[in-house]
Amino acid sequence: MSIDWDPYDPTLTEPTVWDVYTAARAAGPVARSGRRGGFWVLTGYDDVRAALRDPGTFSSASGHRIPTDGTQHSIPIDFDPPLHTAYRRLMGPALSTTRVRQMRPFLERTIADLVAGFAARGGGDFVREVALPLPLAVLTELVGFSPGTVERFREVTEQTWSGLTAGGEEVDFAGAFRRISELMAGELAAHRADGADDFVSTLLAADLGEDERISILATFAVAGHETTMNAASTLVALLLEDPARQERLRADPSLAPGFVEEMLRHRSPAQNFARRATCPVTVAGQRVEEGDAVLLSFAAANRDPARFPDPDRFDPDRDVRGHLGFGWGIHLCPGAALARAELTILLTELCARPPLRLRGEVGWSGLQGGNHLGPTTLPVVFGE
Template identity: 35%
Template sequence: MPDNSPREVLPHFDPHDPGLSPERAYATYAQLRRHCPVSHGERHGGYWSIARYADVRDAATDHMTYSSTGGVYLPPVSGSRFPPIDHDPPEHAGFRELIAPLTSGAAAKTMEPAVRAIAERLVDGFTGRGRAELAAELATPLPLEVITRLYDLGPEDTEEIRGYSEEFLTHASGSRGPEIIDRVCRYWVGLFADRRENPREDFLTGLVEANRELGATDDELANMMFILTYAGHDSTALGLGNTLLYLAEHPDVQQRLLDEPKLIPSMIDEILRHETPLHWFPRQLTADTCLHGQQMKAGERVLLLFASANRDPEVFDPADEIVIDRRPNRHLAFGAGIHTCPGMALAKLEIRTAVQVVLERIPGFRVDGDVERTDPLEGGGRHLGVRRLPVTW
């Protein structure tokens, strides 16, 4: 006799669900951690999701089993690979070495005076008005200016990069994604040709010269510059926006930070944990693997749910509350293992500097109007942050 009893519907996470919101995402993560820490989704070619902190961390640090060579999007948005994030050793190390002049802790420290000057100029541009839109006037332009300053690019290039990044955010999940990437890569290839013809004392000239030993093609370098630039300013903008929103909603915390400025770095880490800018990254299995009783096959895609890991109550107590002096705080907002975000030091510097300048110039700022969170389909379905933040003081 057939079994007609209703089957249990197990929760799963769909990054391209049109109804996704920060609240819904975190509610889904909580369900997954409790009931289905390794879940399966049928859409987008099929994929697994890993939700608990220990499992996400272990997978992120095991590149031999959880390979990055399958790409950073689900489903893929391009036939191209984006170094170094889409590469495993030994190729990965060569590309990381190429970008080391931009991404080391020492490089971030040398940028501190420039970052401070940019933040002060942006904030001073609106202090006299008594109100501002902090996403458009600070959180977005600050990291964009910083990264183009690192490249020694002019204002016209800054606008070019801003334009293609915003376009890609909107269309990464659709059919226009590959066309945008191809167009952007042609832009970078043109800059490489210019630097070979007219070398300067800048990063791009150093890049094409250093690449003589590595031997990457211009297309590979262009894909690297696309992902480095896009991720380097948009993820920082999301993190900064989330931090400024929290402060705008908590004047008591603003005052505490003014009284105890040494708490600013730990507060930033806590916001990055609680409001993780990039919620997930995919891997591809190189071998059959069993986790929590789920049999996953070689070649299958796996989403590492970093935002879920960062709310795991087994590691962070209380997990759903912001504790600005939380210690220790081993969050995974920047990933883990060999693919830990190379721009981590610079991103933290930018957010810290912006917070310091805002607290100095407009203490007591508060939300004044409708806050707009990111569209859930931005950036291929993983970017959840703040896009509009009107404040007054």
């Protein structure tokens, strides 16, 4: 079955994007889009998870974004083992559960200060004043980015997404990511000069090429702030949609982890990742040829009614074990533990304040880079 789906279509936003996933699922668990060079779309939960567990058949080495033309080199996601394994091992200590436990006092202080300042001002745009500064502060502590570099993250990332959507069917990945690469190169040069002892200095000491170091830092910079910013803002948007959710959470803050997990399933801040078939394979009765591009839709799979009954309903009491909000298999998000900690602490801190109320319209992004979705503006106030 064919569908007309372009991951970079600017109309793919809240709430229309969910209609597109529903239509794709209705076309069959494996559908074909002729856009961006042509690709298969997998929307069923079991099929997406099976593909994620089989990197030998569904390779990441040609790129995790459509089109999979081999020009993408983001570390570690655009690599297969053994290189992927080596890169993950290098990045692992910065994102391990032990490191997250060590950072918890910092996270609690940082989040408390952000929320206190936001409340003292009476509220404002939650995205710009809380959801964005939070991961930027965490990246400074976690990686060792300088404040000057961090201040430019959002501007450069937005320029990157604009570069991916510009033009026709062709996508200039190198051009789109040039600014973020230049920013990371400057960060490496600054660390060489001042000799700071942090994760960046670890990269400088490792047996890596300069392009590898730049790519690893770019992954921390983009993925480390984009997904957390979107997830935090989406959580608050969900609380504002239904005051009963907020009241329940305020009455029992221990429910916060369940709210986080259901948000990850229901809204999937990171929604679509591409692969390329290394050999002929049959998925749900459909033959996929060697070399074909395949888009694994985490967002559609997370709303597969065969896995999650009544999937369009936000239900923090449901069993969400196995959701694909952080992916699955060898490419499971390495920052999952850190993100969960940030989001749970944030919800708990917000519950200690007067209820949040919406003041104005919520603005939503399109699928940034064909993948990321979240609020761009979220005007709120505190009050009973």
